[in-house]
Amino acid sequence: MTASFDVVVVGAGPGGMAAATVAAEAGCRVCLLDDNAGPGGQIWRGFCTETARKFPHGSSFARWAQRLERSGCQAWQGWHAIDQPGAGLLRLERAGEHRDVGYGSLIVATGARERFLPFPGWTLPGVMGTGGLQALVKSGLNARGKRVVVAGSGPLLLAVGAGLASAGARVEGIYEQAPLARLAGFGLTLLGQPGKLLEGARYRLKTLRSAYRTGSWVVGAEGRGHVEHVTLTDGSSDWTVECDWLGCGFHLVPDLELPRLLGCRIAGGLVAVDGMQQSSVPGVACVGELTGIGGLDKALVEGQIAGFAAAGRRAEALALEPRRKRLQQFAERLERAFSLREELRKLATAETLICRCEDVAFAALEGCAGWRQARLYTRCGMGACQGRVCGAATEFLFGWENATARPPVFPAAVSTLAAGSAEETMHR
Amino acid sequence: MSEGCSITVNGKPVRVAAGTSVAAALMNCGEPCRFSVSGGARGPLCGMGICMECRAMVDGIPHRRTCQLICAAGMEVVTG
Numbered sequence: 001m002t003a004s005f006d007v008v009v010v011g012a013g014p015g016g017m018a019a020a021t022v023a024a025e026a027g028c029r030v031c032l033l034d035d036n037a038g039p040g041g042q043i044w045r046g047f048c049t050e051t052a053r054k055f056p057h058g059s060s061f062a063r064w065a066q067r068l069e070r071s072g073c074q075a076w077q078g079w080h081a082i083d084q085p086g087a088g089l090l091r092l093e094r095a096g097e098h099r100d101v102g103y104g105s106l107i108v109a110t111g112a113r114e115r116f117l118p119f120p121g122w123t124l125p126g127v128m129g130t131g132g133l134q135a136l137v138k139s140g141l142n143a144r145g146k147r148v149v150v151a152g153s154g155p156l157l158l159a160v161g162a163g164l165a166s167a168g169a170r171v172e173g174i175y176e177q178a179p180l181a182r183l184a185g186f187g188l189t190l191l192g193q194p195g196k197l198l199e200g201a202r203y204r205l206k207t208l209r210s211a212y213r214t215g216s217w218v219v220g221a222e223g224r225g226h227v228e229h230v231t232l233t234d235g236s237s238d239w240t241v242e243c244d245w246l247g248c249g250f251h252l253v254p255d256l257e258l259p260r261l262l263g264c265r266i267a268g269g270l271v272a273v274d275g276m277q278q279s280s281v282p283g284v285a286c287v288g289e290l291t292g293i294g295g296l297d298k299a300l301v302e303g304q305i306a307g308f309a310a311a312g313r314r315a316e317a318l319a320l321e322p323r324r325k326r327l328q329q330f331a332e333r334l335e336r337a338f339s340l341r342e343e344l345r346k347l348a349t350a351e352t353l354i355c356r357c358e359d360v361a362f363a364a365l366e367g368c369a370g371w372r373q374a375r376l377y378t379r380c381g382m383g384a385c386q387g388r389v390c391g392a393a394t395e396f397l398f399g400w401e402n403a404t405a406r407p408p409v410f411p412a413a414v415s416t417l418a419a420g421s422a423e424e425t426m427h428r
Numbered sequence: 429m430s431e432g433c434s435i436t437v438n439g440k441p442v443r444v445a446a447g448t449s450v451a452a453a454l455m456n457c458g459e460p461c462r463f464s465v466s467g468g469a470r471g472p473l474c475g476m477g478i479c480m481e482c483r484a485m486v487d488g489i490p491h492r493r494t495c496q497l498i499c500a501a502g503m504e505v506v507t508g
Contacts, residue, residue: 078496132472133475140456141456356470359464384491389479
């Protein structure tokens with residue numbers, strides 16, 4: 001059976017929650033679906049657990065979660081959207097069972113993932129993303145007494161360092177690849193947004209016992225069966241830090257698989273949208289990180305705009321336009337401030353695995369002309385993550401564009417793939 | 429807040445706090461989640477359901493993304 005809604009929202013992070021809430025409050029029948037166990041997305045992840053409350057942003061989650069619950073929106077948790085079996089229809093899967101959901105308007109709020117760059121030792125257990133480590137600690141990984149190195153790039157590093165310190169970890173150091181001069185310039189642009197500066201200052205206060213160094217990055221992780229120490233550099237000298245965990249991620253990249261599958265136009269690595277968040281595909285809006293990595297506030301504003309637009313409340317959507325513009329400019333400044341340095345292209349050695357699903361080493365990829373050839377010849381990007389990790393890495397390392405999305409956009413059971421569309425079933 | 433529950437990891441009983449993901453539970457007991465196609469031990473990387481490194485068999489269903497799965501009483505997790 002296929003359930004149908006006026007509005008279906010994919011992704012229950014801040015953008016999706018805001019979109020679903022305002023559309024449902026305006027009287028639409030709304031379904032909000034998400035592949036995690038509860039709403040909140042990664043930034044608000046798991047605020048029902050004790051540890052997660054020690055991380056920033058908990059209070060704004062509580063407000064939106066309460067509004068969402070009262071809005072009358074149906075929330076389906078644990079479901080992955082894997083395919084579009086027909087017009088205005090999505091196929092979902094959860095633990096091997098499947099269902100289709102129909103929509104009048106679709107709002108895609110699938111968010112972002114970390115950009116991972118390969119370096120020797122990055123496949124060792126205990127080496128995680130920066131946000132990955134935070135997500136795991138929020139969901140019950142015991143950080144008490146653990147020695148942690150946080151590295152990579154982006155505003156997430158300080159936030160995660162602060163959260164880990166509050167959760168009882170010993171943060172041995174926070175290492176940002178961007179040079180100090182560029183970050184200072186970025187800081188100056190925030191003078192008009194003192195809230196953001198204060199937020200950064202609060203995180204730094206929580207991590208005062210830890211080294212914070214800009215212009216430095218991880219060159220390798222070593223250990224027997226698990227990370228034991230990491231080697232860092234500032235370009236002129238190297239040093240080693242012992243640790244139990246390394247959290248290393250290089251800012252964020254949007255999760256474009258579903259927008260691509262739906263046929264949304266992508267420009268400059270982001271979904272192209274108009275002032276009402278509408279993509280090039282009629283009836284499909286995209287919000288939050290998909291349209292520019294800007295974080296919580298941008299996602300909330302864009303989500304509300306798309307929700308109002310789906311409900312025909314154009315005036316209320318238009319009223320948010322000035323805030324939207326400011327936050328999009330903030331996203332552009334973030335992108336420039338944390339752009340990646342050239343040296344990071346040289347971290348992988350010939351033996352370093354680039355594709356972790358199929359264990360394809362750097363040396364096997366060097367001679368390939370592009371993403372497609374690499375897939376055909378080496379199986380790079382053909383494994384379970386479908387290129388979600390190595391795609392962003394090879395784009396940075398080799399300049400390859402990974403512009404395809406084929407169904408299913410997440411691995412699915414054969415029974416899900418073999419099921420006909422709802423219409424076919426009815427006509428049979 | 430509830431008291432947590434017990435699951436089994438490769439047949440051994442493990443006590444977990446309420447709200448703990450299976451991936452976090454596996455890390456807490458020092459177990460890698462899977463072995464790669466060339467035999468390398470792997471643990472969670474992204475923590476948010478995209479990298480597939482935390483796959484394990486849960487209650488007989490293979491390839492579950494354990495970082496997106498919350499522990500429930502009696503759950504049987506098999507790694508490797």
